[in-house]
Amino acid sequence: xxxxxxxxxYLFRKEGQNVTxxxxxxxxxxxxxxxxxxxxxxxxxIYYSQIVNDFQKGDIAEGYSVxxxxxxxxxxxxxxxxxxxxxxxxxxxxxxxxxxxxPGTRLTVL
Amino acid sequence: xxxVTQSQPEMSVxxxxxxxxxxxxxxxESDYYLFWYxxxxxxxxxxxxxxxxxxxxxxxxxxxxxxxxxxxxxxxxKISDSQLGDAAMYFCAYRxxxxxxxxxxxxxxxxxxxxxx
Numbered sequence: 001x002x003x004x005x006x007x008x009x010y011l012f013r014k015e016g017q018n019v020t021x022x023x024x025x026x027x028x029x030x031x032x033x034x035x036x037x038x039x040x041x042x043x044x045x046i047y048y049s050q051i052v053n054d055f056q057k058g059d060i061a062e063g064y065s066v067x068x069x070x071x072x073x074x075x076x077x078x079x080x081x082x083x084x085x086x087x088x089x090x091x092x093x094x095x096x097x098x099x100x101x102x103p104g105t106r107l108t109v110l
Numbered sequence: 111x112x113x114v115t116q117s118q119p120e121m122s123v124x125x126x127x128x129x130x131x132x133x134x135x136x137x138x139e140s141d142y143y144l145f146w147y148x149x150x151x152x153x154x155x156x157x158x159x160x161x162x163x164x165x166x167x168x169x170x171x172x173x174x175x176x177x178x179x180x181x182x183x184x185x186x187x188k189i190s191d192s193q194l195g196d197a198a199m200y201f202c203a204y205r206x207x208x209x210x211x212x213x214x215x216x217x218x219x220x221x222x223x224x225x226x227x
Contacts, residue, residue, distance in 0.1 A: 097143045097207070098157055
């Protein structure tokens with residue numbers, strides 16, 4: 001089955017630690033995205049990538065980093081510079097107009 | 111700046127009744143897409159319906175339909191014969207189309223829909 005997956009589903013981090021969230025897709029889509037969702041907010045764009053080896057900052061990129069070494073993969077690293085990282089993180093991919101979303105990762109900082 | 115506004119943080123509907131969720135947007139572009147996404151308690155984002163701005167005909171998908179008013183920049187979602195499984199957060203989203211190159215999705219803050227049995 002074609003789809004987009006994220007792992008892990010739940011992630012706990014101690015303050016001061018970096019952590020990497022995984023996003024993989026086998027839909028052969030060129031573009032991939034990372035969003036952050038907080039209570040009472042819509043989805044806010046962190047980073048996006050239109051092609052391999054290229055990515056752009058979104059609206060709230062500070063404290064995050066990404067890589068796009070393969071078409072299928074777009075991992076997100078939440079660094080210790082992110083002051084309030086506890087949130088729900090969604091990855092998406094697209095080929096034409098609509099985006100397809102993964103199931104999300106809930107990150108909690110202890 | 112392009113923005114999407116959902117003015118109803120919460121809505122409630124009786125099972126089998128009809129409900130309309132509101133969405134307005136602000137843009138200077140003429141070519142774009144509009145979407146409604148559903149996010150149930152599982153938090154999986156599911157595409158409900160899509161509208162292309164250059165199409166005057168309102169999109170429909172089974173019990174879901176939209177009222178697209180381009181001049182008014184309004185894009186409401188109507189759910190007919192509401193079912194318990196329709197209970198979810200609903201997000202309106204806008205995406206500009208720059209001559210075939212897609213812009214990024216811009217989301218509203220969502221409307222939480224409750225369905226009463």
